[in-house]
Amino acid sequence: MWGQEADVVIIGFGGAGASAAITASDWGASVLIIEKNPEGGGNTKYSGGSIRTYLDPIGAVDFFETVCEGTTERDVMEAFVKESAQNPEWLASLGADTEFGGETSEGFPPRLPGAAFPHIRGAQGIGPRLHVKGAEKGGRNLWKALFSNILKRNIPILYSARVTELTTERSLGVTGVTATVAERDITIRARRAVILACGGYEYDRSMHLNYLGQSYFSLGNPANTGDGIRLALGVGADLWHMSAVAATFGYKVPEYDFGIRHRMRHAEYIYVDQMGKRFMDETGVDGHAMWAPASYIDMKTLKKPRIPCFLIFDENTRVRGPIGWTDSGIVSEFYRWSTDNSAEIAKGWIKTADTVDSLALQIGVPLANLKSTVLGYNNSCNEREDLEFGRSPGTLLPLEKAPFYSIELWPCIINTQGGPKRNSRAQVLDARGKPIKRLYSAGELGSIWHRNYPGGGNVSEALAFGRIAGKNATAEPLLS
Numbered sequence: 084m085w086g087q088e089a090d091v092v093i094i095g096f097g098g099a100g101a102s103a104a105i106t107a108s109d110w111g112a113s114v115l116i117i118e119k120n121p122e123g124g125g126n127t128k129y130s131g132g133s134i135r136t137y138l139d140p141i142g143a144v145d146f147f148e149t150v151c152e153g154t155t156e157r158d159v160m161e162a163f164v165k166e167s168a169q170n171p172e173w174l175a176s177l178g179a180d181t182e183f184g185g186e187t188s189e190g191f192p193p194r195l196p197g198a199a200f201p202h203i204r205g206a207q208g209i210g211p212r213l214h215v216k217g218a219e220k221g222g223r224n225l226w227k228a229l230f231s232n233i234l235k236r237n238i239p240i241l242y243s244a245r246v247t248e249l250t251t252e253r254s255l256g257v258t259g260v261t262a263t264v265a266e267r268d269i270t271i272r273a274r275r276a277v278i279l280a281c282g283g284y285e286y287d288r289s290m291h292l293n294y295l296g297q298s299y300f301s302l303g304n305p306a307n308t309g310d311g312i313r314l315a316l317g318v319g320a321d322l323w324h325m326s327a328v329a330a331t332f333g334y335k336v337p338e339y340d341f342g343i344r345h346r347m348r349h350a351e352y353i354y355v356d357q358m359g360k361r362f363m364d365e366t367g368v369d370g371h372a373m374w375a376p377a378s379y380i381d382m383k384t385l386k387k388p389r390i391p392c393f394l395i396f397d398e399n400t401r402v403r404g405p406i407g408w409t410d411s412g413i414v415s416e417f418y419r420w421s422t423d424n425s426a427e428i429a430k431g432w433i434k435t436a437d438t439v440d441s442l443a444l445q446i447g448v449p450l451a452n453l454k455s456t457v458l459g460y461n462n463s464c465n466e467r468e469d470l471e472f473g474r475s476p477g478t479l480l481p482l483e484k485a486p487f488y489s490i491e492l493w494p495c496i497i498n499t500q501g502g503p504k505r506n507s508r509a510q511v512l513d514a515r516g517k518p519i520k521r522l523y524s525a526g527e528l529g530s531i532w533h534r535n536y537p538g539g540g541n542v543s544e545a546l547a548f549g550r551i552a553g554k555n556a557t558a559e560p561l562l563s
Contacts, residue, residue, distance in 0.1 A: 085259065085272040089115035089239075091556045092260055092273040094246050094311065095281030097125015097304070098222075098542060099526025101229040102549025103278050103556070105177070108236045110557040112275060116233075116240045117262055119306045123233075123240065124226050125282055126303040126498050126527065126541070129412050131194075132222035133539035134181070134213040134546070136171065140164050142208020147540075149204045151533040154324060162507035163531055167547035171213055174546075179228035180216040190404075191347040191478075192331060192370035199369045199538040212539045221411035222542065244269075246310065249277060249318050249522070256520020257318060258562060276521040276556035279511065280549065283499030283527045284309030294325040294501060297378060297387065300335050300342035301496040302412040311528040315503035318522065321514045323529065325501030329536040330374035332394075333495030334407060336432050342495035343414045345394065348404030350478035352396040353460055354492065357388045359443060359452030361460065361471065366478040371536040377494040391491040393446055395457070398484040406433075406490070424488075433490045442487045457482055498541055502529030509552035521559055523552040 091107040093100045096118035104114045116123075137143040144160045151160075171181050184196070198206035217224030233240070243264065250259040250270070259272040284290040285301035287309040292298055301307075312322070332354075333342035354365050363376040377389045394406070407420035407427065420427065427433045436442035443453040463469045464481040503511045503524050510518035511529070525548040527541050 086269040087115065088272040088274060089113045090273070090275040090561070091115075091278060091553070092117065092271055092276075093278045093280055094260065094314070095119075095125060095279065095526070095528070096123035096240060097280065097282060097526060098127030098225065098229060098545035099528075099549040100125070100278070100280035101233055102546045103280055103525055103553035104238050105229070105232050105236065106550045106553030107557045108238055110554055112557040114238050115271065116238060117244045117246055117260070117271070118240060118242050119245050119281065119310065120304075121243050123230060124304070126307065127222045127229070127545060128226040129303045129415065130222035130542055131411055132214050132225045133542060134170050134174075135167060135539045135543040136210035136213055137164060137168055137208055138210045139208035140168060142205040144208075145205030146198060146203065146208055147205070147531075147537065150200065150535045150537050151531070152535070154533045155531045156507075159505070159507045159531055162551065163544060163547055166551055167543045170543060170546050173550065174215065174228065177228055177232045179225070181213045182216050183211045183213055191350060191366045192345075192368060192373060193366065194370050194538055199371070200535065209537075220415075225542070246281070246314060249314050251318055255562065257522040272562075273521065274562045275559040276523055278552045278556055279311045279315060279503065279522070279524040279528055280526045280552075281311040281528055282307035283502065284312060285496045285499055295328055296326075297390065297494075299328070299330060299496045300333060300493050302333060302342050302344055302414070303496070303498060305341065305413060307498075311524070312502050315511060315522075315524070315529070318519055319513045320503040320511050320519060320522075321516070322501060323504040324533050327500035327530075327532060327534045327536070328374055329371040329497040329500070329532075329541070330494045331370045331497060332373045332377070332492045334432065334490055335493050336430070339414065339417065341413050342493060343418070343420070344408040344412055344495065345406065345492060346408035347400070347406055349400050349480075351400040351480040351482060352394060353456070353482065354392050355395055355448065355453060355456055356392050357448060359448035359450075360456050362389060362392070364469070364472040364474045366474055369538065371497060371538055374494045391493050393448065393489050394492050395442070395453075395482065396488050397482045398486055401488060427490075428488070433488050435486045435488050437485050437487075439487055442489055446489045498527045500527060500530040500532045500536070502527070505529050505548070508555050509548050510555070521556075523556050525549040525552040
């Protein structure tokens, strides 16, 4: 009946799957990884690679519990903080060197090195972020460290294989999977357990509309189409955090199906909606939370006048650095943003005009409104006070040097958080809160995070719950 067998079968080969595989192997289990893509990395490879540290673990649990608004049980947060506090030591045991800092605090939208929400309960417990050292940017150095350790352990990986079903036996629970490889179905027996680590639903528009209330472009792994959610539902799993997403502003250009991350090196810019009006403190909202101000619905028209919205900047900003971030995300495989934005202007991605009036005509917003908005903003800069949105005086820099520029901004998913609910042991739970036998999960598939994403949490979670799942899966009784 079974084409292949392993003690622990892991679905998905990103950071969570790799961490689970390394741990299970080190605890003595035979492991098989099944990966939908022709290579591994998942969203970990395309991430910023931030790893959380803690100054006070109890305070950190308080902070995360508050951030998640009570949707994640405290014992789950306690397990996460306890295990993720060991991430630096564990990475060192794999031969990976880490360092504090990195690109987390560079430019706008802001990404604070400590607590993303510094004024809420427990924020003092959050320490600075770590990154794995290396020649590359973002999560690629972390992924290299994980991948090399998979190779050292000779853990087999079945690439270009899509799992279509979890196999269950009534008294035993989940005992295997069915996967499609080269248009052929194979069955794989899991003698101890199956671990779901196959990411979220960043590229499933139907799920966006049903769970997030609007459609997004995405920045990460195109294989994340909700497969793990459907597999878990097929065996009776409960879901949580399905309305949660980490999403920033990005650009959508005709050449690519994915988004390109928006990133400003200089504060001389504003955002305007489709009526040509500002709608937020452009430099004061965490970069993972841009979905919130963008999601406004005009209840008279049922339209979303901020999707897309527009970035407005001047010549001073153009020459001070790229407005696109291509060091991470799937775009890093295909494109490098020019240092002075000239290539993107030549491609027509960025619109340019000698006057604000002409720019308004090019982007299709009311001329009088945009002109008034820029004038009002410049007056706020001169007065060093933004009465409308409370923007920090240090970021109030006027738009005054022609030419003027604009590009459409869209909310773009970094990653989704929803999926099968898990407990502190990484066991997937059914609708009654009971563990589904021999089924575990790790990573962003059924993440512990809710709508207020704290930054650095998904990579930390992938490593921590990957290890928790790998250890506990290995401890399951061996099927005969």
